[in-house]
Amino acid sequence: MSNTYKLSGNSEASAELPSYSGTLGPDVVDVRSLYAQQDVFTFDPGFASTASCKSEITFIDGKEGVLLYRGYPVEQLANNSTYIEVCYLLLYGELPTATQLSNFENDIRTHTMMNETMLRLFNGFHHDAHPMAMVSGVVGSMSAFYHETMDIQNPRHREIFSHRIIAKLPTIAAAAYKHSLGQPFVYPRNDLDYSSNLLNMFFSVPADDYEIDPIAVEAIDLLLILHADHEQNCSTSTVRLAGSSGTNPYSAIAAGIAALWGPAHGGANEAVLTMLGQIGNAKNITEYVAKAKDKNDSFRLMGFGHRVYKNFDPRATIIRDMCHKVLAKLGRDDDPLFELALELEQVALKDDYFVEKRLYPNVDFYSGIIYRALGFQPSMFTVMFAIARTVGWVSHWQEMITDPEHRIGRPRQLYTGPKTRDYVDVAKR
Ligand code: ACO
Numbered sequence: 001m002s003n004t005y006k007l008s009g010n011s012e013a014s015a016e017l018p019s020y021s022g023t024l025g026p027d028v029v030d031v032r033s034l035y036a037q038q039d040v041f042t043f044d045p046g047f048a049s050t051a052s053c054k055s056e057i058t059f060i061d062g063k064e065g066v067l068l069y070r071g072y073p074v075e076q077l078a079n080n081s082t083y084i085e086v087c088y089l090l091l092y093g094e095l096p097t098a099t100q101l102s103n104f105e106n107d108i109r110t111h112t113m114m115n116e117t118m119l120r121l122f123n124g125f126h127h128d129a130h131p132m133a134m135v136s137g138v139v140g141s142m143s144a145f146y147h148e149t150m151d152i153q154n155p156r157h158r159e160i161f162s163h164r165i166i167a168k169l170p171t172i173a174a175a176a177y178k179h180s181l182g183q184p185f186v187y188p189r190n191d192l193d194y195s196s197n198l199l200n201m202f203f204s205v206p207a208d209d210y211e212i213d214p215i216a217v218e219a220i221d222l223l224l225i226l227h228a229d230h231e232q233n234c235s236t237s238t239v240r241l242a243g244s245s246g247t248n249p250y251s252a253i254a255a256g257i258a259a260l261w262g263p264a265h266g267g268a269n270e271a272v273l274t275m276l277g278q279i280g281n282a283k284n285i286t287e288y289v290a291k292a293k294d295k296n297d298s299f300r301l302m303g304f305g306h307r308v309y310k311n312f313d314p315r316a317t318i319i320r321d322m323c324h325k326v327l328a329k330l331g332r333d334d335d336p337l338f339e340l341a342l343e344l345e346q347v348a349l350k351d352d353y354f355v356e357k358r359l360y361p362n363v364d365f366y367s368g369i370i371y372r373a374l375g376f377q378p379s380m381f382t383v384m385f386a387i388a389r390t391v392g393w394v395s396h397w398q399e400m401i402t403d404p405e406h407r408i409g410r411p412r413q414l415y416t417g418p419k420t421r422d423y424v425d426v427a428k429r
Pocket of ligand 1: 303304
């Protein structure tokens, strides 16, 4: 279908633009010919009305609070699947057969170890370096280790890259954690499943026995599933944009990790804990809610609001239930921070400001409380998010590279700077 659009400001100007329908979600207007037809650009800072690509991976209906991975509701995957199975689904488009799953698990296991030289990179970081700084740096450095399998046009090279990075992210993250604590690095154990191995690398020490708690495994696997992908969010778009230049995929993923770190995105889980610590007590909630509503105050309720969800984030509901379960199993159901979070949620949900702006708890409102209960330091929360999202970034990068229509991402601008002017010698300025 194609429609004629009148351009305001010039009654004569119009453009004939095609529109397309996806399988779900709003139609899109194809503005690619607009510049050629009318010498105008579209203007959409923050890309709230822009579909930057076609994608078959993840669908979100923000009004209804729906999230689908390859068509499967995230609630069903959270209840029935494992993170590794979800990785297969996101990467290959279909749920695996038993044989495919077992082969995939095996492929991931055979890539969990880190090159010892890469391990030594951590010694270059100060002990109090933020783990996101270490993880993004070390992931970027992977391009210096695996250049023999980095032909991005070669499907097998892309597959090896995808297995390698999904397998190694927990190992790299655990190394960052151990470095910050000054503890010896713990090597991966390939007899363990993905989440158990992750916990073992983080929390075991050579001097003691470490028993992997099944509730911790269940909670980690769930959090990994819920964070695995989220269509064209900030970090995924960053990976696509960086990757669109043809750069090697490790560099593109490192760019995604850097984008994830910000408090408006994946850094929110750490920021929620900091905020709950600042609020400190239920009697201060009103004061902080007032600060969040004050236009002259930069304070925001971290873990609230979302660009796409204008209803409950379906992931937040699942995580809140898991939070209850984990705290109860660990005998910490009277955790004051959890109680504070529940109360803050109730106050905000009844407040006109949050109701009118449709600001609901997002995925990160409760995830930090679970991570904290399991023993992770707040600075590791966003790293956990990065581990989970790696498969989403890789799936989108693969989709982009294999899309015959893909071009280098190169937006334009509305220039508002000075018009052409002549250089003035320094003595005359
Ligand atoms: N607290 C108080 N007010 C808020 C909040 C909040 N958490 N979130 C949005 N608002 C207000 C804004 O002030 C704005 O008000 P206005 O219309 O009067 O100017 C309105 O709601 C819309 O907010 P925007 O910032 O324009 O919305 P946007 O879609 O650009 O931002 C974002 C979404 C970044 C998530 C925002 O809601 C926010 O900063 N939330 C807190 C940080 C957070 O939890 N981030 C994690 C997001 S989930 C994820 O990435 C994993």
